[in-house]
Amino acid sequence: MSYLENAVMMLDNVGVADVLVPFFLVFTIVYAVLQKTRIFGHEMDRKNINVVVALILGLAVIFPHVTGRYPAQYDVVNIMNQALPQVSLVVVAVIMVLLLIGLFGGESSWIGGSVAGGIALVAFVLVVYIFGAAANIWSYIGWLNWLSDPDTQSLVVVLLVFGLITWFIVKDEKKAPGEGFMKGFGDFFRRPGQ
Numbered sequence: 261m262s263y264l265e266n267a268v269m270m271l272d273n274v275g276v277a278d279v280l281v282p283f284f285l286v287f288t289i290v291y292a293v294l295q296k297t298r299i300f301g302h303e304m305d306r307k308n309i310n311v312v313v314a315l316i317l318g319l320a321v322i323f324p325h326v327t328g329r330y331p332a333q334y335d336v337v338n339i340m341n342q343a344l345p346q347v348s349l350v351v352v353a354v355i356m357v358l359l360l361i362g363l364f365g366g367e368s369s370w371i372g373g374s375v376a377g378g379i380a381l382v383a384f385v386l387v388v389y390i391f392g393a394a395a396n397i398w399s400y401i402g403w404l405n406w407l408s409d410p411d412t413q414s415l416v417v418v419l420l421v422f423g424l425i426t427w428f429i430v431k432d433e434k435k436a437p438g439e440g441f442m443k444g445f446g447d448f449f450r451r452p453g454q
Contacts, residue, residue: 277341278325278326278337278341279322279325279326282321282322282325282336282337282340282341283318283319283321283322284318285340285344286314286317286318286321287314287315287317287318288314290313290314290317290318291310291311291314294310294313294314295307295310321336321337322337324336325337325338333395333396334395338394339391339394339395340394342394343390343391343393343394343395346390346393346394347387347390347391350386350387350390
C-alpha cells in the first residue's frame with residue numbers, strides 16, 4: 261500500500277467518512293437552501309440563524325449514527341455513503357454527454373424546449389432509484405426487482421442511448437437556430453443577465 265492509501269485508510273479509521281463528510285454535506289446543503297430561500301428574512305443577522313439551524317440538522321444526522329440509534333438498514337449516514345458515489349457517477353455522465361455535444365459543435369443556442377424538463381425528470385428518477393437501492397427499499401416492491409439485475413440495467417442504458425442517437429438523427433429541423441430542443445436546459449444554467 262502506498263502512503264496516500266495509508267493516509268486515506270487512517271482518515272477512514274478516524275471517522276472522516278462516517279462523521280465529518282456527512283455532517284459537512286448536510287450542513288452545507290441546509291445552509292445553502294436557507295440562504296437562498298431566505299426563510300428567516302433578508303437581514304444580515306439572519307445568517308446566524310441559518311448557521312445554527314444547519315448546524316443542528318447536521319448534528320441531528322450524525323449523533324444517531326454514532327450512538328447506533330438508527331435501525332440497521334435505515335441509517336442515514338450509511339445510505340448516503342452508499343448512494344452518493346452512484347449519484348456522482350450520474351453527474352459525471354451528464355457532464356460527459358454535454359462535453360461530447362460541445363465537442364461536435366453543439367452550442368447552448370440549440371439547447372431548449374421540453375428536453376430540460378425531460379433531463380431533469382430522468383435525473384430525478386435516477387437519484388430516487390439510487391437512494392432507494394442504497395436503502396434497500398426496492399426489494400419490498402416486487403415488480404421493481406428486475407431493476408437490480410446489472411444486465412438489465414446495461415440493456416436499459418444501451419436502449420436509451422441508441423434511442424437518443426436515433427432521435428437526433430431523424431428529428432425534424434423546422435425550428436430556427438436558438439429555438440431548438442435543449443434551449444431551456446442551457447437557459448437553466450445561464451446566469452441571470454447573460
